[in-house]
Each structure stands twice: as structure tokens, then as C-alpha cells.
Amino acid sequence: MSQLPAPLSRAGDPAVAPARLPSWGGEVWAGELLAAAVAGLAAGLRFGLDPVLPPGFPFLTFFPAVILTTFFLGLRPGIVCAVLSGLTAWYFFISPVETFVLNGPTALTMAFYTFIVTVDIALIHRMQVSGARLAAERAVTADLYEQQRTMFQELQHRVANNMQFVAALLSLQKRKIADDPKAAMAAFDEAQARLETIARIHRRLYDPSRIDQPVGLYLQELCADLLEATGARNIVCLVDVPPLRLDLARLTTLSLLVVEIVTNALKHAFTEAGRGTITIRLEPLEGPLAALTIADDGPGIPASFDPAASRSLGFRIVQGLAAQLDGQLTYANEGGTVVRLVFPTMRAAA
Numbered sequence: 001m002s003q004l005p006a007p008l009s010r011a012g013d014p015a016v017a018p019a020r021l022p023s024w025g026g027e028v029w030a031g032e033l034l035a036a037a038v039a040g041l042a043a044g045l046r047f048g049l050d051p052v053l054p055p056g057f058p059f060l061t062f063f064p065a066v067i068l069t070t071f072f073l074g075l076r077p078g079i080v081c082a083v084l085s086g087l088t089a090w091y092f093f094i095s096p097v098e099t100f101v102l103n104g105p106t107a108l109t110m111a112f113y114t115f116i117v118t119v120d121i122a123l124i125h126r127m128q129v130s131g132a133r134l135a136a137e138r139a140v141t142a143d144l145y146e147q148q149r150t151m152f153q154e155l156q157h158r159v160a161n162n163m164q165f166v167a168a169l170l171s172l173q174k175r176k177i178a179d180d181p182k183a184a185m186a187a188f189d190e191a192q193a194r195l196e197t198i199a200r201i202h203r204r205l206y207d208p209s210r211i212d213q214p215v216g217l218y219l220q221e222l223c224a225d226l227l228e229a230t231g232a233r234n235i236v237c238l239v240d241v242p243p244l245r246l247d248l249a250r251l252t253t254l255s256l257l258v259v260e261i262v263t264n265a266l267k268h269a270f271t272e273a274g275r276g277t278i279t280i281r282l283e284p285l286e287g288p289l290a291a292l293t294i295a296d297d298g299p300g301i302p303a304s305f306d307p308a309a310s311r312s313l314g315f316r317i318v319q320g321l322a323a324q325l326d327g328q329l330t331y332a333n334e335g336g337t338v339v340r341l342v343f344p345t346m347r348a349a350a
Contacts, residue, residue: 035069035077039084059113060094066117070124082117150320216241230266234275241282256322261294261339269298292341302334305329
């Protein structure tokens with residue numbers, strides 16, 4: 001088995017996260033303080049231009065200040081800059097100056113200013129919300145693509161394994177028929193039963209209605225089908241899972257990972273006629289975490305085994321499925337091969 005690159009996110013029903021607008025600095029009021037500084041800079045520039053400007057134009061330098069502040073710092077700093085700029089223009093550049101007297105012309109002028117900056121701020125804010133939502137949707141699309149790519153690879157790998165199994169099964173039945181022609185009917189019946197079991201495993205893996213049952217019972221039936229399909233009559237699969245609920249997507253991914261690891265154990269951990277035990281445990285940890293442990297009592301993995309250097313497709317699939325669960329996968333040799341996956345039972349919020 002080998003390693004797939006981790007998807008951008010992990011398995012679960014995708015949902016677009018609320019848009020997060022740009023923020024400046026780590027302090028709560030950093031953006032607002034900078035907005036006040038920008039409003040002061042705009043006021044200084046307007047004072048500098050006052051001798052060369054004809055009468056009027058009280059908001060000449062304040063409109064760009066509001067637009068730039070909203071665009072680069074966000075909604076609240078933009079509003080702060082607009083309020084400070086409006087008050088500054090009213091006090092210093094609208095007649096009668098240096099007073100907040102509100103008469104007809106002043107009210108009309110300030111209403112015009114309020115309307116313009118409100119439209120500017122609203123349009124920029126809406127643009128930022130749309131941009132953030134689009135980025136979130138692109139991230140979800142990339143996540144779904146990565147999951148589908150891993151699932152497709154897993155399906156291809158499983159089909160290839162099944163075809164090899166069918167070829168081996170037919171070869172075995174052929175030898176039986178050669179030794180005892182009268183056993184032909186029984187041999188074909190056995191081959192048919194094995195193929196029906198393989199089909200049942202596929203239906204169980206990809207049928208959402210079957211995954212509504214308890215996790216422990218679901219994994220027990222899945223392992224029983226695997227043992228039946230491979231003809232491993234001397235292998236016992238023990239499943240120890242407490243009452244636990246997983247969403248459909250996470251349980252599907254987890255079951256694919258279990259099938260891959262158990263299949264690998266059946267292929268490599270035991271001799272053809274030997275006895276053995278595969279143990280599957282799923283235990284809750286602190287917080288929203290759980291640990292899946294799959295152990296066999298075979299000879300164990302070689303001491304020289306390096307998961308990072310493995311080029312096996314099966315290992316890559318297992319690593320990819322673990323990444324979809326946001327899980328950390330480890331291998332150990334403890335009287336046999338022990339594979340442990342620690343993963344959150346719920347998809348992390350985006």
C-alpha cells in the first residue's frame with residue numbers, strides 16, 4: 001500500500017462556508033484605527049489642495065479614501081472612514097465652515113455624500129462576499145474532485161483484485177474438475193457463490209441504505225463477506241465497536257479503508273491453510289476523535305518497511321482514504337501487523 005496526496009479537505013457532505021472578508025492585522029480595532037488614519041490623510045490632502053481649488057468640492061479626497069479603505073480593509077473600517085470623512089468635510093469644507101449647522105443646502109450636500117458612500121461601500125462589500133463565496137465553492141469542488149479521484153482509483157484497484165481472484169478461482173476449479181470430472185457442477189456452484197459474494201460486498205460498500213445500520217454490525221457483515229469471498233475458512237474476524245454514529249460519507253470512506261486493509265491481511269498475513277485472527281476495534285477518544293485499529297496475528301510487517309517509500313497502489317489508496325477522513329495512519333509490528341487510524345468523527349468546519 002502507498003500514499004495519495006491529501007485532498008484539500010476531507011470527506012463529508014460539502015457546504016460552502018460563510019464568506020470571510022479581508023481583515024488587517026491581528027488586533028480587533030487595527031482596521032478601524034487605520035481607517036481613521038486614512039481619513040486624516042485625506043483631510044490633510046484636502047487642506048493642501050484647498051488654496052488651488054475653486055469653491056466647492058468638499059469631498060474630493062474623501063471619496064477615494066472611503067473606496068480604498070473598504071476595498072482593502074473591509075466593511076467596518078470602510079464605514080468608520082466614511083463617517084469620519086463626512087464629519088470632517090462638513091465641519092471644515094462646507095459653508096458655514098467650522099460648525100455643524102444643518103440647513104437646507106448642507107442637508108442636501110450631506111445626503112448626496114451619504115448616498116454615494118453607501119452605494120460604494122455596499123457594492124464593494126457585495127463584491128468581496130461574492131469573491132469569498134466563489135473561493136469557498138472552488139475549494140469544495142477541488143475537494144470533491146480529489147475524493148472522486150481516490151474513489152475511482154480504489155474502484156479500479158478493487159476490480160483488478162476481483163478479476164485476479166476470479167481467474168485464480170476458475171483455475172482452482174479447473175484443477176478440481178480435471179481430478180474429478182463428476183465434481184464439475186459443484187465446482188461451478190462454488191465459483192458462482194464466490195462471485196455473488198463479491199457482488200454483495202460492492203453493493204454493501206456503495207449502497208447508502210445499508211450504511212444506516214450500526215457501525216459495528218455493518219463492519220462485521222462486511223468482514224464476513226470478505227472472508228466468504230476469499231474462502232478464508234480458518235480466519236476469524238473479530239469486530240469490537242461501541243455504539244457510534246458516523247455520517248454517510250465518512251462511514252463509506254471508513255468501510256473502504258477497512259476492506260482494503262483486511263483484504264491485504266488476508267492476502268499476505270496468513271499461510272494458505274493456516275489459522276489466524278483479524279481484530280477490528282473502533283474506540284472513541286477525547287473530543288470528537290476516534291481510533292480505528294486493525295490487527296492480525298500474522299508474521300507482521302518487515303522491520304525495513306517504510307510507508308513513505310512504499311509504491312504499492314493499495315497503500316496509496318489507504319493513505320488517500322485516511323486523508324479524506326482527516327486521519328493520521330500509523331503501522332506497527334506488535335505480534336502481527338497493527339494499523340491504527342486516528343480521525344475526527346465529524347467533518348471539521350470550513
